[in-house]
Amino acid sequence: MQVNEKLKEIRNLMKEKGMDAYVVPSFDAHQSEYVPEHWKSRAWISGFTGSAGTVVVTLNESGLWTDGRYFIQAEKELQGTEIKLFKMRQPGVPTYSEWLRDTLKQDACVGFDGKVFSCNQSKELEEKLKEKNISINDKYDLIDLIWEDRPTLPLEKVYIHDVKYSGKSTKEKLNIVRAEMKKKGAQYYIISSLDDIAWLYNIRGNDVSNNPVTISYALVSIDSAMLFIDSRKITDEVKSTLEDNGVEVRGYEEIENILKGIEKNLSIYYDPNKVSRWLYGCMPENTKKIEGKDISMLLKAIKNEVEIENLKKCHIKDNVAMVKFLYWLHNTIGREEITEVSAAEKLEDFRRAQEGFIDTSFDTIAAYRDHAAMMHYRATEKNQYTLSPEGMFLVDSGGQYLDGTTDITRTIVLGKITEEERKDFTLVLKGHIALCRAKFLHGVTGTNLDVLARLPLWEQGIDYKCGTGHGVGFLLSVHEAPQRFGVEYNDAILESGMVITNEPGVYKEGKHGIRTENTLLVVEDRSTDSGQFMKFEVLSYCPIDLDGVDFSMLTNEEKDWLNNYHKDVYAKLSPYLTDEEKQWLKENTKVIQ
Numbered sequence: 009m010q011v012n013e014k015l016k017e018i019r020n021l022m023k024e025k026g027m028d029a030y031v032v033p034s035f036d037a038h039q040s041e042y043v044p045e046h047w048k049s050r051a052w053i054s055g056f057t058g059s060a061g062t063v064v065v066t067l068n069e070s071g072l073w074t075d076g077r078y079f080i081q082a083e084k085e086l087q088g089t090e091i092k093l094f095k096m097r098q099p100g101v102p103t104y105s106e107w108l109r110d111t112l113k114q115d116a117c118v119g120f121d122g123k124v125f126s127c128n129q130s131k132e133l134e135e136k137l138k139e140k141n142i143s144i145n146d147k148y149d150l151i152d153l154i155w156e157d158r159p160t161l162p163l164e165k166v167y168i169h170d171v172k173y174s175g176k177s178t179k180e181k182l183n184i185v186r187a188e189m190k191k192k193g194a195q196y197y198i199i200s201s202l203d204d205i206a207w208l209y210n211i212r213g214n215d216v217s218n219n220p221v222t223i224s225y226a227l228v229s230i231d232s233a234m235l236f237i238d239s240r241k242i243t244d245e246v247k248s249t250l251e252d253n254g255v256e257v258r259g260y261e262e263i264e265n266i267l268k269g270i271e272k273n274l275s276i277y278y279d280p281n282k283v284s285r286w287l288y289g290c291m292p293e294n295t296k297k298i299e300g301k302d303i304s305m306l307l308k309a310i311k312n313e314v315e316i317e318n319l320k321k322c323h324i325k326d327n328v329a330m331v332k333f334l335y336w337l338h339n340t341i342g343r344e345e346i347t348e349v350s351a352a353e354k355l356e357d358f359r360r361a362q363e364g365f366i367d368t369s370f371d372t373i374a375a376y377r378d379h380a381a382m383m384h385y386r387a388t389e390k391n392q393y394t395l396s397p398e399g400m401f402l403v404d405s406g407g408q409y410l411d412g413t414t415d416i417t418r419t420i421v422l423g424k425i426t427e428e429e430r431k432d433f434t435l436v437l438k439g440h441i442a443l444c445r446a447k448f449l450h451g452v453t454g455t456n457l458d459v460l461a462r463l464p465l466w467e468q469g470i471d472y473k474c475g476t477g478h479g480v481g482f483l484l485s486v487h488e489a490p491q492r493f494g495v496e497y498n499d500a501i502l503e504s505g506m507v508i509t510n511e512p513g514v515y516k517e518g519k520h521g522i523r524t525e526n527t528l529l530v531v532e533d534r535s536t537d538s539g540q541f542m543k544f545e546v547l548s549y550c551p552i553d554l555d556g557v558d559f560s561m562l563t564n565e566e567k568d569w570l571n572n573y574h575k576d577v578y579a580k581l582s583p584y585l586t587d588e589e590k591q592w593l594k595e596n597t598k599v600i601q
Contacts, residue, residue, distance in 0.1 A: 010089075011054060011055045011088075011089040014154065018030060018150055019067055021153055022150070025145065025148055026117055027118065028066060028067060028112055028113070029066045029108055029111075029112060029117075029119070030064070030118070030119045030150055031062065031063070031065075031108075031133075032050045032053055032054075032064075032065070033050060033062050033120075033124055033125065034050045034060055034062065035047070035126075036124060036223075037124055037284055037286075038201055038282070038284075039200065039201060039281065040201070040202055040216065040219075040221075041059060041485065041487055042216050042219050044215055044216050045159040046159045046161050049149075050062065052151065053065075055089060056074070056082050056085045056091075057081075057386070058074055058077070058078040058081055058082065060075055060077070061074035061078065064104050066111060066112070069111075070091045071094050071107065072086060072092070072093055074095075075096045076096070076472075076473020076474055077473065077474045078382075080381060080382045081382050094107070097473075103136075105136035108136070108142070109137055109140060109142070115140070115141050115143070117142065117143045117144075117145055118144055118145070119144075119145040119146070120145075120146055121146065121148065121149040122147065122284065122285040122289070123286040125146065126283065126284060127278075127280035127281075127288050128280045146286070162214075164213050164215050165213070165214075165241055165243065166211050166212070166213045166241050166243070167212055168210060168211060168212075168245075168246055169206075169212050169410075170410075173315070173410055173411050173483070174314070174315065174482075176312060176314075177253060178209050178210045178250070178255060179253045181207075181304075182228065182254060182255075184307060185208065185307070189230065189277060189303065190230070192300065192303075194298050195230055195274045195276070196228070196229050196270060196276040196277065197229075197276070197278070198276060198278045198291075199225065199302065199304060200279075200283045201279075201302060202219075202222065202224065203219070203308075203485045204226075204302050204304040204308065205224050205226045205235070206220070207307075207481075207482075208226065209226065209250060209255055210253075213241065214367075217371075218367055218369055218370050218371065218486070219484070219485055220408055222237060223237070223238070224260065225260070225263040225287075227263070232256065234255070234266065235258065236258050237259075239259060242257055263287070264290050268292060272292060272294035272295060273294065274296070275295065276291055276296070277300060278299065279299070279301055279302040279305070282302055301490065305489055305490060306490065308481070309488065309491060309500075309503075310506055311505045311529075312505070315412075315482050319411070319412040319507065319529070319547060320547065322409045322411040322414060323412070323527065323547045324549070324580055324584070325363065325409065326362065326406070326416070327416070327550045328362065329355070329359045329407070330358075330418070330550045331550060331551070331581055332358045332589060333354060334420065334592075335589045336358075337351065337354075337422075338592070339592075341397050341422055341423075346394070347392045347393065347395065348374040348376055348387035348392040351401070352372040352374040352387065355372060355374075355405055356372065362409070367407070367408045368407055369405075369407055369408050369413050369414060369415060369486040370406060372405040373385055373386065373405070373417075374387050374401070374402075374403050378521075379521070380402035380515075380522070381517045381519060381520060381521040382515075383474060383523075395422060398423035398424045399425060399520070400419050400420065400425060401419070401422055402417065402521050403420065404416075405417075408483060413480055413481050413482060414527065415509055415527055416525055418524065418525075418550060418551075418553065419436075419521075419522045419524060420553055421553045429520055432514040432520070432522050434558045434562070435465050435561075436465070436513055436524050437524055438561070438566060439461035439465060440512055440525075440526070441570065442461060442463065442464070443457060443460045443461040443477075444526065444544055444546060444569065445565075445569055446460055447541055447542070447543045448543075449538065449539050449540070449541055449542070450540040450542050451501055451539075452502055452542070453499060453500055454493040454494060454498050454500070454502060454508065455498045457502075458475075458493045458494055462476070472512065472515055474513075475492050475496075476493035476510065476511060477492060477493035477494075477511055477525075478508065478509055479491045479492060479506065479507060479508055480508070480509060480527055491506050491508050493508065502530050502542060504531055504532050504542065505530065507528070510526050510527075511523055511524065522556075525548075527547045528545065528546055529546075529547055530543075530544060531544070531545045546573065546576075549573075549576060549581060550577060551574060551593065551596045551597050552574075553596075557570075557600075562600075567600055567601075570600065571600060574597035577593070578593055581593065
């Protein structure tokens, strides 16, 4: 079926169920950013393939709400459909809940699948709709009723993430979690988010592309712990290891009855941003519900000493792969045909040659010329460009290794570029350096520092419609909460041991896109009468293309930073390169005046 035909089918079901509107979010039953094929309902109904967005269908019209990362992509993918694009956070653009409130009549009914709506999402929607007495029907997954060849839930095997990588055993982590539960007065703690479960139980899987997680739920009490998962994914060895660490394995569907069976007057801790409306409904009414951020989320964000040492080794391997790719690219461009797709595949080959490599950490963004203006562009055989020795090529990529997760972006100069491109490249570099060099008082959040990366661009009337950086997991999600750099308020204090990216950019539709990204580690600086100061240690070591830089725009301090950074790049990576690659790297990390 084409998109408009699917919408017609949905409307027939809406009429049958007495619904005036139906909402299809991007999430799965665990509020994941990246979801298994089975839960890509929003992409299926709309044709929009970005990772974030919400589709709303009424009996007469439909819309897609997505953020600035996807405006260009969404406009292209929605062409030929009736779906209207609503550009989130732009002046005069309502949220989808505001639009529903203003569009629907008094006493209307809005439907959605309660398993893919978090408690807070549904609460926010109800608040917006109550003034018109609009009711909610969360009982039906209407997409499932018309998606005839819907993929089944994956059954990939689970494996144990060894303590030599994780630094703490499951038993140790459970003890820390229970201590936090006691502080909050909770007898039970329900976990729905897949990366939190994977971290707590030291398990990994392959149920979601690029994300080594397994579809499951977890329930921790003061004296027990359960993992709810399809038993076909658990080997005897994995089950035995979990049991040795105090974790009982139960069926995935059993979570409903176990929750419903919790004794009255006991307390359950949960994160309303992660737990679904359906799961909340499984908790007995006479239990005390305690809301808060996932305990495991806050714990896993601060990497322990073993994880940090592993991450440093992991990034060296990953950056060696990057340099080998850059050397190959510069020596092959103009001699052989290279496309966006083949370049991405070649980079993955270099990563696969590294010890402990498992998968890419997201679909590589290999974007030439104006394609790079789409922040989350994905090349295909149909839409790809062929590279030539001119212009700029943006490559945003990363890897999943047993000893960590990586994320790095380089914009590569393939030949002659315009003065506008050179200026924009240098402005991005100035913002990147400013954030890398930051020293700040403990207690600061990413919101406080975001302006450092944007200021050189803002001074020229340029902005990018996304955050400046995000947390990174440890053999987990490449986008890890709670820390991030962004204009929107974030209350997560930057703590020693947190990992976060630094990736300002320029995106000019129809022209070019430029991004420079390194992954940073938050560490302590000096302590003074004013308090404890913090700073960043760079984890990513890969040359920044000097051919894109207008050196006259850099201050002496910025030149010093770039020279020192490139000195470290050569020192750390050259031992793992061939003589030819070393010579290329030496030339591309030369001192600038």
